[in-house]
Amino acid sequence: MIRLQGIHREFQVGDQIVHALNGVDVEIDTGEYIAVTGPSGSGKSTLLNLLGLLDRPSAGTYTLDGTDVTSLTDEQQADTRNKKIGFVFQFFHLVPRLTAAENVELPMTLAGFPPDERKERVAASLADIGLAERAHHRPDQLSGGQRQRVAIARATIMRPSLLLADEPTGNLDSRSGAEVIRILEALIELGITLVVVTHDEKIASRAQRRIRIVDGGIETDVRVQDNAR
């Protein structure tokens, strides 16, 4: 469902051109669980941003569900992000003045769903992650692990096919991190494609497929059949 062909991404830094990605070719099937690892500055975040349509490649094509999304307009890309892609960030990025429920509701609000349907789906989603009774708390009244669970609920409320997580446990203690990983992995059972960027070898080792990026290129791409989760 995802096909990257000859993806290049260059940045102009001062008078130098930095090649963040150097001809990346990847195919990802629906329902895959992929860990992207690599040293800092290797280009793994750039890859995630390109996959999430937050960034456009300098060269190459990106096909998502059979559509060449690189040629879409900004408005169409925003619509694709809204409906097909979910993001989970290291720093949660919840809107501080909104309650947990309102934060989860946000993508549906943006998509223009009627309020009744929004409320119903948000309540169900918060119940799924065990935060039903925290629906009306603001982010600063929630623990780190709870905040990340709210962020996951928000990322999945539109039932996207692709979930992108950038260091989702980077800011959590190991117990909360484990809980977050458990929730993310549960989503795979529902058919979502999960791409996790991480430094944590323990988390990476749980994925069925591990892509290691070094200097803007794929160094290794390993599929582990029947991994012990």
Next chain:
Amino acid sequence: MRVSDIFQFALASLAGYRTRTILMLLAMSIGVAAVVILTSLGEGARRYVANQFSSLGTHLLIVLPGRSETAGASPSTLMGETPRDLTLGDAEALSRSRHVRRVAPISVGMSAVSWSSRERDVIILGANADFIDIRRWKMARGRFLPRSNLDEAAPVAVIGEKVRKELFGAQNALGQWLRIGDYRFRVIGILGSSGQSIGVDTEELIIIPVASAQTIFNNPSLFRILVEAKSRAAMPLAEAAVLDTIRQRHQGEEDVTVITQNAVLATFDRIFVALTLTVAGIAAISLAVAGILIMNVMLVAVTQRRAEIGLLKALGAPGREILELFLAEALSLSVVGAVAGLLLGQLGSLVIRQMFPEFPAFAPWWASVAGITVAVVTGTLFSLLPARRAARLDPIDALSRR
């Protein structure tokens, strides 16, 4: 995104940044209040003058001797003629027109007035019985000049309240004989104080029959003739009739000036509308300042809320929607600020009216409408720049910071 959701989101974020919101509301409402209060002052001045004129009576023509030409010299001045005086005969003739209800010839002068040992200088007004009705004055005590022929110099006087106090003190003035110049007059009435009426203080004058005044001042010409038309509609006809009669009596010379209250009022109207517009313009500058403040604070808000904007983009909000969200914020802010300012302004002019009851400081409706419109338009226009900056924010850059 639904329109209701856009505004709900905007209002929630306004409530979330309270200091910033209050600051902007304050700026906006002060601007609008300034417009409302300043225009109410201008409008109040206009109405004040209009009220003064309407106390003259509504279908009044004032006939002055001499042609007042505003452009160039009249033929009579070229030929070295002086305009003919207005006489009692002219007044008589004018009263015969069928468009005229009544006429009051007036002569004015200043004379020493004395009673017993007290003496002072008083303005003497020569008039007739119709004068009091034409000017809509009231009597306090006694009666006004009796109805008689215009050329009958009866020795009776109607005096103002202040004149009475100064000459007679606590004693009864009615029926007393006082001396005006070399003549003796009997006091038959005391004028009610109706306050200032176009520069004439009803408390500080003495009214005697016009023929008596002419005798005292030894001057057969009239100061002016007040003509009351039968109706408002008859005003132009009456004016034509006046000019016609005068021309006939003055050997074909139209050597008088007829002032209608409408013409004077229209001139004052124009002056005060111009004045009101000027102060409104000055007040509008404060609205522009409020607009710039909104722009500044919005720019800061966009910087503060980078992460939120980046997040909204990641969640699928296109740039257009971010723009709409920020404009909705500015719009809500401007509307609330403008309405608050309107209330504040109305309260301000209410206070002015309480302090100066004779001064009708009501803001004209167009000033309120214009104030609100300008506030909302500037508030929204000045937010366009910050909103566009937000819409163009790079989401990766915005999200990469904590």
